[in-house]
Amino acid sequence: MSSESKSKQPIALIKTAISTLFTHPQILSPYAIIAFYEFLIFELLFFAPRYPLVTFFGPIIRKLEGEVFLHYPFSYYVLAKWFQSTLLQSVIFVVLNSFFIGVSIAIINAINNGQPVILKAAFKRAAASYVHLFIGAALPVATMIGLSQLHELVINRALVIRSTSGIYYILKQMVLLSVPYFNLFLAVFSTALFIYVIPGIIIDKKKIFGALASNFKILWKSFGFTLLVLILPALIYLPVILLQSTTSIYKDAAPPELLGILAIVGVILSIVIDIIHYTTMTTYYLLKKEEK
């Protein structure tokens, strides 16, 4: 797929992965399924405060958020909050995305081996290792949640700072204003810690512990490089964070629908980032394997 010299150049590696996606669009098929159910969930949440779905969702929204959130424009806050909630997106990622990412990696492996791409075979391959894929996807999610909890301790500490000027005030502002950006970094960092687990499970048919061992073996030599390769595509998410974290500035000028649009754009970008992440790192994994 690429030369060895290219393998340690982040931009070149990402470019190679993207060109692979263009030459072999079959890799995108599993991600099309991911996009489909994400859109479907978004659609259901969008209609949740309206008849007939309100008969089911109404009591839940009323209990968790309050009566006002069943009505326009506040329903958009619930749509954005629920759709982007860590709980919902984590469950989707672990239960469903893990499987489809596995399928896409099986397709990349087939292309790399010069074999014809048979979707059914790729699905079979992922299905055979589903339990391991499930755990492999749960690990970065659990790590991210754990790190977020630690981050929350820092935020809580910053919140009790009462200074309105000086170094402590600057520190407080830095901590509070960087929350969404730091969360993005934590997500990338957690992904980086386990990024070679799913390729190991699918390509080398390893079980979870074997995949974890080979994951850390690769990371031991190239964690910085891996993190950099994962950070670069994740940067495309920054405009969404910027717009979401500054809604208080333009909320009177912008329609409430913007919240919903930002939520769906955010999820589309997450899928794009996942595509680039897993295609790039699978390419790297295969190159490392070939080097051996």
Add this chain to the structure above:
Amino acid sequence: MKKTIIIFLFILLAVFAVLTFLDKGEYGMEKQLWRAQKQFEQIARDPKAVPDQNYEGLVNQYRKIIQRFPANGLTRKIYIKIGKIYLLKKDYVKARAGFQEALTRYPDDPALCAEALMHIGNSFELEAKYDEAKTAYRQIIGQYAATDIGMSMPMYLITLNSKIGRPADAEKASAEALVFYDAIAKKNPETKYAFASQRMSAAVHFARGDTQKGIHLLGQMLNRYADSEMMTPQQIVLIVKTINTMSVANLKDYDTPIAIYQDFLNQHPRHQYSVYLQKTINGLKELKEKNIGIRFQAVPQSQNAQE
């Protein structure tokens, strides 16, 4: 893959179309109302700078919403909105016509009727037609007493009469207000109206200069509603602050509030606000010794009686 994507898109569009079709339109109405409300707020910011056609445009917008959703629960409020638009325009005749429409169309909705009448009264006040305003307010007292607006009206009449320089009318209104609140409390015992009427009675006593009577009424309230849901943290703080202000600041009397709170503590030693009241007593005793102004204890949202 193209075929798969087309199937997915078809499913998503079909779900969207079906759910849009099944929607009863309430959401659409809320959306239109919200947009109209935004325009209303824009006009309210500087009514003088707004051209006439903008007022009429907004009224037409509201009329269209009424026509499109005549049976919707939110429609009745739109007539009030129309009246308010004309109030901003200072077209009081049209404003009253809007409020009157709400009254005529929804006579079974006491809260709405009370609100419409309150705005009618307000429009007369803006024209300095105080007698007509008072007639509207009296109509609220007579017909819609058991509403939030109805409860506040007798007190408002006292304020209005004082404001326009009619002390004799204010005195008469205050006597009527006491009778009114007493009757409400008797007619609706253990309801929020009985609770509010006692608080309002105290306010009337304060307005009449009968401060001691007002303080004792509030003290009675503390004991009577000690275990009631109506005695929220906000209410208890409001009552304590009022007692302290009227007693200490106005009468320089520290003993009455101390006695009221002590009586409460004797009757309800394990009450969730016992700590708060004990601190208030201590604070008042300290102030009495030093003979300085008043300071209020911060009350937590929920206080443990076992503390």
